[in-house]
Amino acid sequence: MDTNNSTSEFFELQLKGTLSDKKHITIELIKSIPVEWQLVYSYMNNASNYGSPKLHTQNYHEIIIHIQSKRRFLAGSKLYEAGHGDILIFPAGVPHKGIDLARAIYERHYIYINPALLSYLPDGEAIASCFTAESPNIIRLESERRNSLLHELTELNRTATNNDICPDHFRLRIFIQRVLYEILHGQNTPQFGIAPPPLLKSMMDYIGREYAAIATSSAVAAHFGVSESYMSRLFRDSLQISPYQYIQSIRLIEAKRLLHEGQSVTDACFGAGFSDCSHFIAYFRKCVGVTPNEYKNSPRG
Numbered sequence: 001m002d003t004n005n006s007t008s009e010f011f012e013l014q015l016k017g018t019l020s021d022k023k024h025i026t027i028e029l030i031k032s033i034p035v036e037w038q039l040v041y042s043y044m045n046n047a048s049n050y051g052s053p054k055l056h057t058q059n060y061h062e063i064i065i066h067i068q069s070k071r072r073f074l075a076g077s078k079l080y081e082a083g084h085g086d087i088l089i090f091p092a093g094v095p096h097k098g099i100d101l102a103r104a105i106y107e108r109h110y111i112y113i114n115p116a117l118l119s120y121l122p123d124g125e126a127i128a129s130c131f132t133a134e135s136p137n138i139i140r141l142e143s144e145r146r147n148s149l150l151h152e153l154t155e156l157n158r159t160a161t162n163n164d165i166c167p168d169h170f171r172l173r174i175f176i177q178r179v180l181y182e183i184l185h186g187q188n189t190p191q192f193g194i195a196p197p198p199l200l201k202s203m204m205d206y207i208g209r210e211y212a213a214i215a216t217s218s219a220v221a222a223h224f225g226v227s228e229s230y231m232s233r234l235f236r237d238s239l240q241i242s243p244y245q246y247i248q249s250i251r252l253i254e255a256k257r258l259l260h261e262g263q264s265v266t267d268a269c270f271g272a273g274f275s276d277c278s279h280f281i282a283y284f285r286k287c288v289g290v291t292p293n294e295y296k297n298s299p300r301g
Helices: 115-120 124-128 143-158 169-185 198-210 217-224 228-239 243-260 265-271 277-288 292-297
Strands: 012-018 022-028 039-046 061-068 071-075 078-081 087-090 096-100 106-113
Touching: 061 143, 061 169, 071 087, 087 169, 096 228, 106 115, 115 124, 124 169, 143 169, 198 217, 198 228, 198 243, 217 228, 217 243, 228 243, 243 265, 243 277, 243 292, 265 277, 265 292, 277 292
Parallel strands: none
Antiparallel strands: 012 022, 022 039, 039 106, 061 087, 061 106, 071 078, 071 096
C-alpha cells in the first residue's frame, strides 16, 4: 500500500501498557486527524485462562491472526473453525464470540481499527468494504503467503522486551499494512465457514430481529414448534451458551448501541427489550462493569 506520506509522518507509535499475558501498542496513523482515531496492535497468549467469552460487539473493527487453539468463532449467525495462521475479521457492530473446543492455550495477535480511520488511508474505501456484516470473516492464505506472514510475526516477537511488545516499530508498521493488504485481496478466496444447524441459524436470525418483542426463551421454542429442552441443547452444543443467555446478550448489545447514540437509560432499556429498568441497570453493571449512565457518558460509550 502506497501511503503517499513519509513513514515518519504516517505512523506514530507509543507504548500503551503491558499485562502479564497481553501487551498493546497504540498507533496514530495520520497526525492530522484526532488522536482517538488510532489503531491498536496486541498480542495475547492465555496459558491458564480457558473458556468461551460472552457474545459481544464493539465500536471498532477487530482483526485476529490466529496462532493456536482448538476454537470456533461465531460472527453474526456464521460459524468458523480457525486454523494456524488464519486471519479472522470481526467488523464493528457485529455480535461475535469464541467457542472453546478444548482446554488448550489460545495464542493470537490482535489489530483493532477505528472505522473512522479507514477513510484517511490509501484504498480506504476498498478496505472499509471488507468490514461489513456481509463480508467474509476468515481469510485463509495459501501456504507460502501464510508462512511468510507468520515468519514476520516471529521476527516481531523476537524483538519484544518486558517494556515494549515490539521495539522495531518500523517493522510493525509494514506488517500491519501487509495484513490489511491480505484482507483486501483475500475477499474472493474460498470461504471456510461451518454451516450451523439450519434450525439454530433460523432461531438466531429470529432473535436478532425480534429480541425486543420476545418475552421468554420458551416463546422462541414455541414459535419454532420445538421443546425448550431441545432448543437449549441445540444452543449449548453449538455455541456453548443457553438460549436465554443469547437473547440477553443480543439485548445488551442493542442497549449499548442505543446509549452510544445518546438515548436515555430508560429508552435504551425498553428499546432493547428489557422489561424492568432496575433489573436492566443491575444486569448491565454486572456484565459491563459500569452503570448504563456511566457507560453513556464515558469516552467509550
